[in-house]
Amino acid sequence: MNAATLYGLCSAVLVGLGLYGLIIHPEPLRKILAFNLIGGGVFLLFGVVARRGAAAGFGGDPVPQALVITGLVVAFASTALALALLVRLSSEPGRANLPSEGSGEEPMGGGPL
């Protein structure tokens, strides 16, 4: 077994761990963390594929590596959006009822506009 296979197995366990956290944790922030953990595992799998494709004097196949760089940035953007939603949601006190007057404060996640 070489190092690439070792990290491949590591990424398999990471995806499993992250998936478990995603299912089990009731808190949204922990779900976001777990989701990022899965992301790390998937990116690592790409890294393993890239490493195995080492050829032409490169240490790894540059195409999956470039994909991972793109993926990391997009993962950051979606995490930022998810966290902003979460913070906004948690700053709304008691969302069980609709606002009494139409003073601009729309209910979060309300019905169709």
Add this chain to the structure above:
Amino acid sequence: MANFLLAAAGFVMATVALALVRILRRPAAAERIMAAQLLGTGGIAALLLLAEATGVPAAVDVALVLALLAAFVSVAFVKSADRPEADAK
């Protein structure tokens, strides 16, 4: 030489990991950031050793970025623990 440097990198990471295991269990947030700082320094040292051992000079750049962001993350930590109230005038 390469094997020695790789072994040194492994040793540094092992000692740091040992500290991490004990510290992460302690309750205070400050201690946790201490552990993260120790891991950061250990990671920087390991990266520098790896760069020389495996002949990947770019790993020094990774260490440079880590060192730069270590200070940044710690500042953000203290700021998040001590957030001033919003002055929404």
Add this chain to the structure above:
Amino acid sequence: MVFDAGLAVLVLGVAAWTIVARDTFAAVVGFIAYGLLLALVWVRLAAPDVALTEAAIGSGLTGVLLLGASTRVRRTKNLTAGKEPAAALRLAAIGLCVMVSAAIAVLVLLLPEPAPTLAAPVAANLAATGLGNPVTAVLMAYRAIDTLLEVVVLLLALLGVWSLAPDRLWGGVPGLHYRADPDGILTFDAQLLVPIGILVGIHIFWVGSVAPGGEFQGATILAAMWILTTLSGLVDTPSVSRRWLRLLLIAGPAVFVAIGLAGFAMAGAFLAYPIEHAKLLILIIEVPVTLSIAAMLALLVAGPPERSLHR
């Protein structure tokens, strides 16, 4: 090999900690450590470009984002008050996850030999781009459309974050205002670190054409330095309705699309570069794109507007 095994165990240990930790803040610290260790793994997998991105975005910026969010969600009392899952659900989840892990592990062990690779075609066409770093060549030439769409995704995410502002703060100033303490360590830190950081960011961006590095990594460092100046209270975040800010955000994608369209005239396809000017055109795209990405990343961390425009 022993080093790799130890590193893999460490990564798994930190990941498990992130899942099982009781305290959310502890889990966030665990996640930052996870990103840091993954950067080491990327170096071991001969992907220093990815290692740089992971260290900068995966560990650094995401860490700051999570730290801020974790304290704010905790402070406003937990909104879920969700119940702990039942034992049966827990067991079923463990079973499912073990199966998923096992399936991926089997796939890893059954990967085709010899591994398919695109390294040879990249190497064969590298000279045509005038670049020395194959990963940058893939990002900027062969798969430039992906990179363009990625910048658009960042912009859309930023619009999404901004649109979370309450109506009365629409177009206001994101984040909180931090007061500068002229004798404090933070002011000292920012004054010393920011110039060095900007230099390092430009260095990482510039070497990207020939060595590991590039626009995303450089932009992240620039973004981190911008956030540092606002955290230390030296500079306040601009309001999101400022015209120069919007121009800065749109400059990168606009130049990218413009040169892409010019590709029809110059080389007969969208985002095609004529060979003799390939490197120059890539550079003309990269500089504004880097600045735009830096601004987008910093504003994504700053969050939706929280202060009104009229102070």
Add this chain to the structure above:
Amino acid sequence: MSLVRDALTILAVCAGAFFFLAGTVGLLRFPDALSRLHALTKADNLGLGLIVLGLLLQTEGAFPALRLISVWLLGLLAGATVTQLIARAVHPGGLHD
């Protein structure tokens, strides 16, 4: 000449690794947060510094050497900031967490 240089590198890196070990032992054994902080800074300042010193002996050219030294200086700055901030956080009258 290169033998002497290699020997010096090994010596410096070993000393650096020793300080990382010392930092860990201190972090585990010392009774209160402030003295643990004191142990941590040893690993930061000396351990990393000695390893950089050892690696400097192996590098040629001004630019790689400058890069190594700047990594160390940035590490020092990060360590100094964290130490200050944490000391204030654990000190009564400072931040509580």
